[in-house]
Amino acid sequence: MEAGEAMLRQLIGQIQELCGSPSLDRNQRCYMLNLEYNVLEDSLSDLVAERKPGAPKLLDSDKSPPAKKSRGEKVCENSIAASSSTEVMDEQIWKDFPEDLIEAVIARLPIATFFQFRSVCRKWNSLLTSPSFSEQCADVPRVNPWFFTNHRHVFTGAIYDPSLKKWHHPVFQFLPVRMATLPVASAGGLICLWDVNQLNFYVCNPLTLSFKGIPPCSDRGLAPAAVGMVLNGRTTSSGYKLIWLDCNGDHQVYDSLQNTWTCPGVVPPSIKHQLSLDLRSQTVSIGSTLYFMCANPDSVVSYDAVSGAWKRFVIPSPKHLTDRTLAECGGQLLLVGLLSNNAATCVYVWELQKMTLLWKEVDRMPNIWCLEFYGKHVTMTCLGNRGLLMLSLRSKRMNRLVTFDVSKRDWQRVPDCSFHHEKMRFWDSIGTAFFPCPTALP
Amino acid sequence: MATIITKEQQEKEKMVTLVSSDSEKFVVEQKVAEKSHVIKMVMNCCGIESPIPVRRVKGDILKSILEYCEKHSKGEAQEVMEKWDKEYMDKAEKDLVFFHDLMLASHFLHIQELVDLIAVTFAGMLKMKSPEEIRQKFNINNDLTKEQEEHIMTTFGWAFQPI
Numbered sequence: 001m002e003a004g005e006a007m008l009r010q011l012i013g014q015i016q017e018l019c020g021s022p023s024l025d026r027n028q029r030c031y032m033l034n035l036e037y038n039v040l041e042d043s044l045s046d047l048v049a050e051r052k053p054g055a056p057k058l059l060d061s062d063k064s065p066p067a068k069k070s071r072g073e074k075v076c077e078n079s080i081a082a083s084s085s086t087e088v089m090d091e092q093i094w095k096d097f098p099e100d101l102i103e104a105v106i107a108r109l110p111i112a113t114f115f116q117f118r119s120v121c122r123k124w125n126s127l128l129t130s131p132s133f134s135e136q137c138a139d140v141p142r143v144n145p146w147f148f149t150n151h152r153h154v155f156t157g158a159i160y161d162p163s164l165k166k167w168h169h170p171v172f173q174f175l176p177v178r179m180a181t182l183p184v185a186s187a188g189g190l191i192c193l194w195d196v197n198q199l200n201f202y203v204c205n206p207l208t209l210s211f212k213g214i215p216p217c218s219d220r221g222l223a224p225a226a227v228g229m230v231l232n233g234r235t236t237s238s239g240y241k242l243i244w245l246d247c248n249g250d251h252q253v254y255d256s257l258q259n260t261w262t263c264p265g266v267v268p269p270s271i272k273h274q275l276s277l278d279l280r281s282q283t284v285s286i287g288s289t290l291y292f293m294c295a296n297p298d299s300v301v302s303y304d305a306v307s308g309a310w311k312r313f314v315i316p317s318p319k320h321l322t323d324r325t326l327a328e329c330g331g332q333l334l335l336v337g338l339l340s341n342n343a344a345t346c347v348y349v350w351e352l353q354k355m356t357l358l359w360k361e362v363d364r365m366p367n368i369w370c371l372e373f374y375g376k377h378v379t380m381t382c383l384g385n386r387g388l389l390m391l392s393l394r395s396k397r398m399n400r401l402v403t404f405d406v407s408k409r410d411w412q413r414v415p416d417c418s419f420h421h422e423k424m425r426f427w428d429s430i431g432t433a434f435f436p437c438p439t440a441l442p
Numbered sequence: 443m444a445t446i447i448t449k450e451q452q453e454k455e456k457m458v459t460l461v462s463s464d465s466e467k468f469v470v471e472q473k474v475a476e477k478s479h480v481i482k483m484v485m486n487c488c489g490i491e492s493p494i495p496v497r498r499v500k501g502d503i504l505k506s507i508l509e510y511c512e513k514h515s516k517g518e519a520q521e522v523m524e525k526w527d528k529e530y531m532d533k534a535e536k537d538l539v540f541f542h543d544l545m546l547a548s549h550f551l552h553i554q555e556l557v558d559l560i561a562v563t564f565a566g567m568l569k570m571k572s573p574e575e576i577r578q579k580f581n582i583n584n585d586l587t588k589e590q591e592e593h594i595m596t597t598f599g600w601a602f603q604p605i
Binding site for chain 2: 093094095096097098100101102104105106107108109110111112113114115116117118119120121122123124125139159168169170171209
């Protein structure tokens with residue numbers, strides 16, 4: 001955005017020049033490479049040229065043609081023809097639709113449709129590597145995350161699109177079939193996978209299946225107890241960081257731009273002896289800060305990946321809480337867990353009150369769903385903890401997947417995923433939420 | 443208090459005249475015209491005293507765009523705006539030629555919010571189409587080789603599975 005503003009300031013200068021000095025030589029105009037501003041420049045000069053009839057027509061002819069078609073004239077042409085027949089026009093008007101606008105529209109298509117439309121032509125197929133399209137994609141707000149989940153012992157990942165309520169099954173050709181990898185974190189449309197056998201990390205875009213093996217860190221051999229992932233900037237193009245913690249809180253940070261691991265320092269002793277981390281209790285990232293849940297006393301520990309600062313907040317957990325995990329919605333910390341009362345077990349969601357440092361109940365799972373688990377021992381795993389939560393509830397003979405939309409307070413059942421169904425008896429999956437982004441590069 | 447009212451009155455008096463390609467004149471408040479990045483910059487450098495010709499946009503389109511800009515310069519509640527935007531788009535998409543011209547004009551005038559709104563609506567209209575229908579609509583030749591098409595179908599097969 002800053003670069004954009006600089007461009008604009010430069011442009012204002014240019015208009016002033018255009019208006020103020022009619023003798024300005026056309027060649028002195030500096031051309032901007034950025035397509036959007038190329039377009040803006042067209043628009044401006046068009047208006048200005050009209051307004052100052054005395055000024056030479058700077059732009060009408062001999063203009064180095066911008067890569068994208070200029071749309072202005074078409075407004076008129078099409079409008080004139082518009083009076084003839086609307087039906088014919090529907091066929092005709094889009095024929096010369098400017099490419100930058102087509103990109104803006106494609107970026108707003110449902111993700112699956114975008115991939116189908118790759119087979120339209122070469123150009124549409126290559127959009128994934130277009131910087132202007134990447135920018136367009138970054139501008140599109142993605143309300144709900146998708147979920148990536150796989151089985152703990154075999155790698156057969158599945159992704160869930162909550163807007164279509166549909167499971168997708170991409171084929172991860174790049175990974176050995178028998179490899180056991182766990183999705184442990186995500187950021188900017190990329191997910192971080194932990195290879196349980198090789199003790200390595202992979203980062204991949206589950207939509208495009210592009211992936212990268214992360215070089216081993218120096219503490220190779222230790223399993224991570226918690227992994228966090230944050231973006232350096234707005235998109236993955238400015239790089240990302242992985243934060244790896246072992247169960248003692250010793251940590252290393254990987255920066256994708258440098259492609260190396262560093263040890264940024266030690267955890268303050270007051271925090272270190274209280275960390276009790278588990279891959280199941282997911283981390284939460286808000287901006288560049290990661291949050292972890294700790295026990296004895298119940299607290300939330302935060303780590304700022306940019307400043308390296310650790311903080312601890314003692315927050316008492318609700319009594320008899322089990323299978324708890326941290327979650328996040330709109331920058332607000334949440335707690336999810338199971339509470340049992342006699343034979344009844346229910347999922348509760350709490351929100352952190354920043355002033356009092358207490359958890360305040362937000363919602364609980366509908367009673368009728370809790371009844372299905374009445375009298376049974378229930379365990380819960382959180383498969384995604386951002387805005388839309390995905391929870392896997394299991395008892396001896398039953399498993400249920402549900403989502404909870406925090407801002408709408410809406411509980412939904414998730415349809416069965418064929419791969420989950422097959423593995424029902426051994427059902428032990430792990431997952432992460434991610435915001436789908438076709439242009440994210442690992 | 444009195445000074446504030448005077449200021450508001452002064453703001454109100456700042457009107458600017460825009461002239462469409464078919465010479466239709468529109469007198470609007472400066473803050474309404476400012477919604478267009480391009481017009482804003484022209485006003486910044488040339489002032490608002492003389493009419494600003496918007497020669498590439500026809501009167502009916504400019505009228506509709508200014509209607510949008512006026513509504514969006516009032517700072518109303520988000521729910522109100524969302525409802526209004528929806529009705530505005532419902533009306534616009536009934537006439538595809540008008541819709542098309544509205545998109546081009548809002549892009550030309552750099553009203554990013556409106557471009558986004560129209561792009562979302564247009565994406566909604568295209569999403570049920572097949573790649574072949576898209577090629578026809580946008581006059582695109584399929585220059586992919588058989589191998590490339592197969593590669594897309596196998597690698598991204600998940601996206602082609604029916605709902």
